[in-house]
Amino acid sequence: MKTNETEQGMTLIVKTITRLTVGLILLYGIYIVLHGHLSPGGGFAGGVIIALSFIHLMLAFGKDTALKKLSQARASLLENLGALMFLSIAVIGLWGGYFFLNFFLHKGKPFALFSAGIIPLCNIAICLKVGVGLFAIFAALIFFKGMEKKE
Amino acid sequence: MIELQLLLIFMVLAAVVAVEIEDLLSSVIAVGAVGLGLSLVFLILKAPDLAITQLVVEILCLIILIRATLKKDLPLVKDGRWFFNTASTFLFIVLFLALAYLALKELPRFGAPTMRVSQEYIKNGLEKTGAANIVAAIILDFRGYDTLGEATVLFTAVIGVLAVIRRVGRIKDENK
Numbered sequence: 001m002k003t004n005e006t007e008q009g010m011t012l013i014v015k016t017i018t019r020l021t022v023g024l025i026l027l028y029g030i031y032i033v034l035h036g037h038l039s040p041g042g043g044f045a046g047g048v049i050i051a052l053s054f055i056h057l058m059l060a061f062g063k064d065t066a067l068k069k070l071s072q073a074r075a076s077l078l079e080n081l082g083a084l085m086f087l088s089i090a091v092i093g094l095w096g097g098y099f100f101l102n103f104f105l106h107k108g109k110p111f112a113l114f115s116a117g118i119i120p121l122c123n124i125a126i127c128l129k130v131g132v133g134l135f136a137i138f139a140a141l142i143f144f145k146g147m148e149k150k151e
Numbered sequence: 152m153i154e155l156q157l158l159l160i161f162m163v164l165a166a167v168v169a170v171e172i173e174d175l176l177s178s179v180i181a182v183g184a185v186g187l188g189l190s191l192v193f194l195i196l197k198a199p200d201l202a203i204t205q206l207v208v209e210i211l212c213l214i215i216l217i218r219a220t221l222k223k224d225l226p227l228v229k230d231g232r233w234f235f236n237t238a239s240t241f242l243f244i245v246l247f248l249a250l251a252y253l254a255l256k257e258l259p260r261f262g263a264p265t266m267r268v269s270q271e272y273i274k275n276g277l278e279k280t281g282a283a284n285i286v287a288a289i290i291l292d293f294r295g296y297d298t299l300g301e302a303t304v305l306f307t308a309v310i311g312v313l314a315v316i317r318r319v320g321r322i323k324d325e326n327k
Contacts, residue, residue, distance in 0.1 A: 040199035
């Protein structure tokens with residue numbers, strides 16, 4: 001087995017398969033999040049699938065390629081944005097009566113994509129928070145291992 | 152219901168293997184088998200939301216555990232006092248089963264819905280929230296406050312991990 005110093009990640013086979021599958025995994029995660037109020041799934045599961053697509057990229061191509069797509073600073077920004085979005089949706093409901101009020105007057109037709117008031121928005125917020133947060137944990141563990149090797 | 156019991160026996164066996172096996176990587180994979188069995192159990196009990204979440208989180212945990220434990224050789228401590236260890240294990244198993252019997256006797260029968268509040272949610276969930284998925288309607292509308300608490304727990308966990316595993320040399324550099 002040849003170890004190439006300049007090229008990070010796994011072998012050519014893994015990289016080729018990853019190039020084909022990683023977009024589909026990301027798309028499936030987005031589908032699960034956006035259809036969370038219609039079909040099984042939701043913000044948490046879809047967020048973890050999105051995080052898994054980035055982790056897939058990081059495992060196959062090494063950490064630099066994945067961090068170029070989603071850097072540590074942008075990850076922490078997105079995670080805080082998700083948490084604040086979820087909280088602000090809750091607080092906007094307080095203005096109309098009580099915490100977590102479903103403040104859309106017309107809930108839309110059931111079984112349509114744009115229905116159910118605040119629930120899709122909450123799903124997107126949870127997806128941002130969960131997905132980026134778990135990706136940040138994984139990236140931190142990889143960084144930690146890299147630092148440990150140098151010492 | 153026989154497949155459920157077979158799955159539960161499989162999960163118990165996998166958990167015993169995960170605790171007792173010498174190799175660390177095999178132990179991690181046995182833990183993954185327990186999680187996969189739990190996902191199938193959720194699917195048999197007709198909870199596909201939980202099944203998807205359990206499967207996905209299990210895969211993530213498996214990847215993190217393998218990446219974290221693959222290179223490290225943690226020795227398994229198995230020396231001496233095996234009589235004391237086995238006796239205390241059996242004592243705790245008997246104690247747990249007895250207390251669990253006392254506690255679970257009070258629960259309603261398996262699959263019998265008795266809670267009045269959940270009946271209300273199931274009856275009026277669609278017209279009150281407009282969400283076709285009743286689970287999403289409950290966790291994000293009726294019980295949104297609980298979900299906010301869970302999100303805060305996960306946020307705190309991420310902050311905790313990033314604080315523990317951050318770069319430690321910064322304070323030393325300032326001292327120099």
